[in-house]
Amino acid sequence: xxxxxxxxxxxxxxxxxxxxxxxxxxxxxxxxxxxxxxxxxxxxxxxxxxxxxxxxxxxxxxxxxxxxxxxxxxxxxxxxxxxxxxxxxxxxxxxxxxxxxxxxxxxxxxxxxxxxxxxxxxxxxxxxxxxxxxxxxxxxxxxxxxxxxxxxxxxxxxxx
Amino acid sequence: xxxxxxxxxxxxxxxxxxxxxxxxxxxxxxxxxxxxxxxxxxxxxxxxxxxxxxxxxxxxxxxxxxxxxxxxxxxxxxxxxxxxxxxxxxxxxxxxxxxxxxxxxxxxxxxxxxxxxxxxxxxxxxxxxxxxxxxxxxxxxxxxxxxxxxxxxxxxxxxx
Numbered sequence: 001x002x003x004x005x006x007x008x009x010x011x012x013x014x015x016x017x018x019x020x021x022x023x024x025x026x027x028x029x030x031x032x033x034x035x036x037x038x039x040x041x042x043x044x045x046x047x048x049x050x051x052x053x054x055x056x057x058x059x060x061x062x063x064x065x066x067x068x069x070x071x072x073x074x075x076x077x078x079x080x081x082x083x084x085x086x087x088x089x090x091x092x093x094x095x096x097x098x099x100x101x102x103x104x105x106x107x108x109x110x111x112x113x114x115x116x117x118x119x120x121x122x123x124x125x126x127x128x129x130x131x132x133x134x135x136x137x138x139x140x141x142x143x144x145x146x147x148x149x150x151x152x153x154x155x156x157x158x159x160x
Numbered sequence: 161x162x163x164x165x166x167x168x169x170x171x172x173x174x175x176x177x178x179x180x181x182x183x184x185x186x187x188x189x190x191x192x193x194x195x196x197x198x199x200x201x202x203x204x205x206x207x208x209x210x211x212x213x214x215x216x217x218x219x220x221x222x223x224x225x226x227x228x229x230x231x232x233x234x235x236x237x238x239x240x241x242x243x244x245x246x247x248x249x250x251x252x253x254x255x256x257x258x259x260x261x262x263x264x265x266x267x268x269x270x271x272x273x274x275x276x277x278x279x280x281x282x283x284x285x286x287x288x289x290x291x292x293x294x295x296x297x298x299x300x301x302x303x304x305x306x307x308x309x310x311x312x313x314x315x316x317x318x319x320x
Contacts, residue, residue: 063254070250074246
């Protein structure tokens with residue numbers, strides 16, 4: 001059985017949960033608070049980030065949400081999610097990177113830090129200036145997502 | 161002909177230059193200063209990040225260094241760089257993510273910001289506190305890289 005070591009609000013853990021569900025791969029959830037830097041967790045992932053997925057019976061530990069998704073894409077045929085021509089697959093990976101890096105850096109990361117990590121870990125108040133800036137950038141990202149939804153025939157074979 | 165729109169000191173551009181050279185793919189270099197946010201560059205990549213690679217004859221634009229490397233891995237057989245079993249490929253992708261995200265976030269990103277971007281773009285002096293912290297973290301990363309070099313039989317088929 002696969003065990004997903006994850007934090008419920010971590011968007012990278014969420015992406016892997018959705019990917020595994022689409023692929024029909026059964027897994028158990030293990031709660032990990034990455035900021036605690038438990039020794040056992042650092043042994044699994046020196047970068048101390050969720051998600052990590054392990055399979056004790058098969059002696060497998062996989063780290064990094066994109067590496068995990070590519071692994072299950074390569075090993076499970078059901079519901080291909082990174083599919084089509086090489087050009088279409090590059091576009092899927094570009095969009096994943098856009099959310100993982102830009103949207104996370106501009107919006108999800110600051111919101112999680114101010115609203116969750118400061119409250120749970122540092123016992124501090126959120127910085128309203130950072131929250132306002134993150135919400136302003138969220139709107140810019142939503143404009144681009146609107147544009148993608150309007151102009152791309154999703155679930156079709158045409159990459160444009 | 162492929163045209164790589166890149167910034168010489170950008171580590172993601174450098175990774176793609178090395179990948180294309182290993183694969184034997186000919187390409188032209190086009191200098192892009194991503195902070196200028198040129199309209200033509202934003203049309204290619206709304207995230208305004210290097211590298212972007214284009215092929216005008218074939219009408220292809222690829223964005224994001226990992227998406228670009230996976231594309232050439234899928235389309236050019238010479239010198240496989242993401243190779244071996246699915247588990248070994250996941251480990252290669254984990255290490256790429258470790259450098260792209262952790263090493264860049266801790267070391268390369270702060271150094272580039274303080275030493276290069278502040279001088280060229282903002283006309284400010286570097287913050288010596290940030291530089292010291294980045295160099296301290298660089299040493300921690302180098303310890304882990306030493307460990308990997310000592311314990312992994314690189315260029316072998318064994319992923320451990």
